[in-house]
Amino acid sequence: MRVTRRTVTVIGLGLIGGSILRAAARAGHDCRGFDHDPATRAAAREAGTSGREDGDPAPGGWRIDDSPATAADGADLIVLAVPPAALPAVLGPLAGHPGIVTDVASVKQPALAAARPAGVRFVAGHPMAGRELSGFAAGDAALFEDRPWVLCLDEPTVLADWLAVAEFARSLGARVVPATAAEHDDAVARVSHLPHLAATALAAQAAGPLPASLAAGSFADGTRVAASAPALWADICAANAPAVRAALDRLIADLTAARAALDPPASASALEPWFGTGHAVRADWPPTAGRPVPVPPERDALLALGRAGGWLTDITGTELTAVLPR
Known part of the structure; x- marks a missing residue:
């Protein structure tokens, strides 16, 4: 599929955030990152500039900043990879940011509730991938390949923003599953x-x-x-x-x-x-994919796809292709 190259900021560089940073850089996105822990920032910075003496990102690497505001400046997409309880504090300073903000928290109704007063273009998300290990060192650029990535389509999520995040998740190899926060x-x-x-x-x-x-x-x-x-x-x-x-x-x-x-x-x-x-x-698990079918870029059609156990396989602009389980 055609991938729109984005400027992506990942805030929170544990297992999931570190894996998103690695996968996004591998997919060709311009990547920045921040973590509240100085040791994690140092490890991520070393990994992202490996082989460079000037501190700039290596090919396929990334930039690590010492403040979330610096990391977020100019980003098209901000990924919040922090625990659910930390979302309100992280979302607050992003009020008015022109880019799209998504998260990876394991619970989506509290995430939506935290985003509403923040005044951001928010798309609630959750990649269903992980390991029993934690921390930046446990990250893996291949973690999301052929794994479900739920994106919530509750009102007032803007469909165009949802499609942009869906295209990003697909660029990391994930299967995009539409759902409401309560269903998730x-x-x-x-x-x-x-x-x-x-x-x-x-x-x-x-x-x-x-x-x-x-x-x-x-x-x-x-x-x-x-x-x-x-x-x-x-x-x-x-x-x-x-x-x-x-x-x-x-x-x-x-x-x-x-x-x-x-x-x-x-x-x-x-x-x-x-x-x-x-x-x-x-x-009967895991489900076997059926033949590809077109899906209209409409909220009701996408939610029906998710409820039927299906997922998106290709996103090119507003042309969507999906599969349903056999």
Whole structure:
């Protein structure tokens, strides 16, 4: 697809922000960055000017500034890669900025609420990509390739701004999924926030020398994200509390049903249907893309695409191509 070269500023250079900086520079965008931590700025600056003695960005590199205002000056697109609780403080100084502002926070309704009084051209976003590691050093330019990147189309988001951010996300290799903020928050509570809670609970079951020594593949697969930073995920789950509570209630009800099937006399025939439901969902994941179809650049059509599980594959101006899962 044709990529519009943009001047992109990334504020917050942890795993996601650092990966966006790397991926955007690789895609040919003019990139700047800022992080509140001086050590992170130093590491990012060294990586972005590697091989240059004058401190200018190396080919495929970036510029790191010592203030968010300097980094944001002249940017077409500002990406806020900060925790949900930090968004209001970061958005405030951007009031009146002429460029588009997007974010990558894991919860979207609070992000929209924080952006409304800030007076910015805001498009709420969330790349569904990550690792259990954190920090700038864990970043990866390939992190977003063929991964969902949700962009919210709630009113009063301007469609042209949404399309510009969608084109940027596609330039990093992502699959752009349209949704409302409420739809996003409900979905990620089920497939992201709840798994972190469940993985942490499962990991705690391995306390003790013998369980830890016997743990193998199923333990590793089921608890991988329990290695994530506790403070970060406490912040995320608290920010999405209503949806996470509902998801957790459903999980508890499911586990309670399994517990009841284990009451004497326990039998495999009572448990097999319980295992079957989850097995069927997992066997059909990930979704397989169908044939490409055109999508009109209209809010209702795009939201219908997202609700059907589809995503955009090509954005050229206002000509959009999408796929639906088979």
